[in-house]
Amino acid sequence: MEFVMFFATAAIALIGALAMVLSPNAVHSALFLLLNFAAISVLFLLLRSPFLFAIQLTVYAGAIMVLFLFVVMLLGAERADATQDRLAWQRPLALGLALVLLIEAVFISVTTIPQTPAVASPEAEAFAAPANLGSVLLTTYVLPLQITGIILLVAIVGVVVLNQRARLRHSLELEQK
């Protein structure tokens, strides 16, 4: 049963990813990416980590997708330009390389990876539990957590600085008129 579930979700994830790349409409691409995210979150559920399932849905499918769609619509960049692709010669090259990579991956997975699926150990089940995640973040990884906070602060300050500059230029242009 689990096996069937896995293949169904994996297939949906792959289809979503392919359709996202191939779709000429940016909004459609974003929506296919959403499908891909949702399928991957189900994969997390199959791996018995409900917390990561919820995080994947809320953070990626929720917050980040909304941001994507917002930017795409704000820029009015829904349609890809139909102009001549200047890097057209790269396409066959990329397809060839991708094919090589695929063959390699299949070869390695057939020859080396053990055929019996790994059984989830109790440790693995507790691995991504919210309580464990929280305690690890506040003990072992307390310093990285603080540094992350500083990074976010710097990013906010940066946005404010650059935005102020844009407004300054705008007011200068108004004065000149």
Next chain:
Amino acid sequence: MNIAFPDINMLVILPLIVIFGSALALLLIDLFFIPAGNKKITGYLALAGLLFTGLAGVPLWGMEESSFSGMVVVDTFALTLNVIFIIIAAITIIISLDYLPRQGIEQGEFYPLILFATGSFVLLAQSTNLILIFLGIELLSITLYVLTGFAYPRLSSEEAAMKYLLLGAFAAGFFVYGIALIYGETMTVDLNQIRLYLTELESSSTAAVPGPTLLLIGGALVLIAFSFKIALVPFHMWTPDVYEGAPTPVTAFMSVGTKGAALAALIRIVTIALPTVQDAWVPVLAVLAAATMIVGNVGAVAQTNVKRMLAYSSVGHAGYIVLGVVAMSAHGIEAFLFYLLAYSLTNLGAFAVIIVLEQRGESAWSLDDFSGLGQRQPMLAVAMALFMLSLAGVPPTAGYLGKFFVFAAAWESGLGWLVLIGVITSAIAIFFYLRIIVRMFMHEPVRDVQPALHRSITWTIAVAAGAVLLFGFMPNLFIDLAQRSVIALGG
């Protein structure tokens, strides 16, 4: 649920606390207390913050301890680097004091951002954990994206920030993927434990147990990310455009600080975690260094824009500094530290001269501006000539000794071919450095350039020139310090 706290020794991260604390405080002070027309005060306060950070290192001297579950260490290597980073940041702030208002881009946030970037240098010099190193690189990058775009209305600055952001995002992707693969192989992100894993693997190595393939692939990806940050060929494509577009003090800061901090983290990774798999990465890094020296110096020959020429020259110098890392010896680390100090002082001095000559809104930085400078501003021209000679590696300057030390270290480690390439490219480099000196002393002035010589920047140039000469004559002043840091690193 029982939560066990690990041992935490706040002393270990004292310099970090001081510099991030002063950056945070400065953000608030600047917002509420510093009037809009007088942002220089923020700059002076930032200098005070740097001073305190330097003082915070004093009681730690000689200490050798790790804390936060082995994520950060404090040792003489880190503290020596801290001194260099503080000097770099202080010079950057002083040369910005008059530059920013002159270019009409003065904003108080500039100085706290420089402090945040310097904090990330300190963090990189101290971390022994891949996750922390990644966060340090990200903090550094995000700060520099903003600083590069600080002259935002100017198109070249906007373009530079955009290019840097896009390529930096790629590099971050490579880094994370590399860490994931390394974790997949070793089940740890701690550098010491990676070393333990590798020695264990080596002792139990039989035909049935394959080598650490995943770790090597991951290591290669991490190396790519570092190459982006240090600007090693072929990952240097962004460098000329970004260095040209960024405000000149930021270019000066990036060209020395980023390289130093990223290389410090790289040295920690290779000396702590990967000494047992030397055969895998030393040749790769050696080839990167060779390509970097060749492309950087040959590329600089064709430039008539002085700022762009210095950008190419900084690519070339990254190659020379990496020689100290590939040597994988105590002398190599010493050479790295000395070269970093010599190159920082020289390059910051050279950029300070460019700032003096830079007119408002102009983005040409043409060689013509230097024509006849020897007649109009003899002292300035002599200082610039000294910096150029030091960059070219002509005795008796600090740059000459730096080059000598890295070449000697590489030679001792049996990398003779690399030394040969280094010497040949240095000879090529003399051409374009001498061209500026010839322009200054043997040509008539082409156009009128009013040098903006304020007291602070004049003193900075004088001190930098003096230091370049001082370390050229008496390298022992710094070598002792460097030797002690090597002992601390277990080299």
